[in-house]
Amino acid sequence: MSNLNYRVYPAQMETQSFGRLRVDCTTDVGFRPISNATVEIASTGNPGNVIETITTNEIGRTGEIELPAPPIEYSLEPVIEQPYSEYNIRVTAPGFAPVEVNAAQILPDVTSDQPVSMAPSEVSGSELFVVLPHTLYYEYPPKIAEDEIKSEFETGEIVLERVVVPEFVVVHDGPPSDPSATNHYVRYRDYIKNVASSEIYATWPEATIYANVLAIMSFTLNRVYTEWYRNQGYNFTITSSTAFDHKWMNGRNIYDNIGVIVDSIFNNYLSRPNVRQPILTQYCDGKNVQCPGWMTIL
Template sequence: MAIGYLTIQTRTAQDAVPLSGVQIRIMDNQGNPVYSLTTDENGETQKVPLETVSKSFSQNPYYTGTPYNSYSVLARAAGFNSLYVSDIPIFEEETAILPIALIPMQESQRSPIQAEISIGKPAVAMQTQRQQEGTVAEPYVLRQVVIPNPITVHLGPPSASASNVQVSFPDYVKNVASSEIYPTWPEASLRANIYAIITFALNRVYTEWWGNHRPYHTNSFPLTLFPP
């Protein structure tokens, strides 16, 4: 059985403050507990090994199965609402870094609320192509290229009613890349896709393709992947 890795980073106060003492439970796709961890003074857990499948499947363009194993994480801390994150992909020889932001309980709350987030499949694993949405009118071109920082992210298709959040532009690129492609691909392929993501986003800003102040969107939960 192949091995991948997972570490969790917990924050609060809009990601500004590390949160120590958070109880972390990692479960497999059947809900069976695999690890029980506690975050340290930096709000991080140790890097733990998890069973997955061979990375050769994710490098085979004709493979139609799921080239990774999925896990779930439950984060709990005294005085904070809980968070359950499911469908976390683990790839062979790769480390998944899962950032978790916990929200303090309100004074009127008697018990914590558990929020749930599902990461879902990367776009490359989807059988149907996603269609771009936006205006068909002639775009207005800005005088110069602007790098939005932070960038407003619409958590859904442009026409859908969904929340808007703000992230830094580098985090936006990392989030989109981790939701579009597999981290096991050759470095040249990763670079080419990341350059395309950056170019596409800046083109949409430069041409105001979605209209003035229209948020740019991604459906991904921020999961950043690095080599172990």
């Protein structure tokens, strides 16, 4: 535990909560590890004060860095206090363009993995990612209700003959009708991990995380199976808009325990008896948004 006295007094050490951060650096093409990359970490509230500097090892990974975080109780019950702390991460490596991630979210008692993809400096300039507030802490547009089982009349021709777990999904980073929003090709498992890290807290009981991950996967596979957006003339699988789909945040950190759960059940989904397609499992937080008949996550 190093450099902790920058914001924690000795008398507070016994009661201060901590979360853990690990950074993984790879090339943007080929996903090869980048060793000896320099990682600088600063509190988002004081970005000019670097509190930790560490380098990646031969597999492109740093050790786990312990960072102050709010009490775990803040993320277990609805409270007005922000339940996570925020840190800025800057990564540099010889021959590669710098990458900065602002407002990475650190929860207490869990390890967070920050993936960083770096492009050669001769083909790219520096890149900045800003992690948006968590959906349980910030009020995003509520989900527009839809039928949980789609008919052929609604979707047009259903292209897939059976439910297939895709390797990639195309995420439209905005509402469906926004032509300026970027489309991102994202590995299916990584998409689920990102959404779960954005919509639930990794400090929750394991069974609760399992249930929510299963709901996220079922919703996503319904979009895949019914070709919901492509049948409307769009060229993507799903959006990052909470009014239509789930919140996906480009470049955000992923919690290790959520990642393990996703990897263990990634080819599962919820369905109805005698209905082949996955259920479009809609839910709300049950606090800021009321949704009778849906799942609630608080």
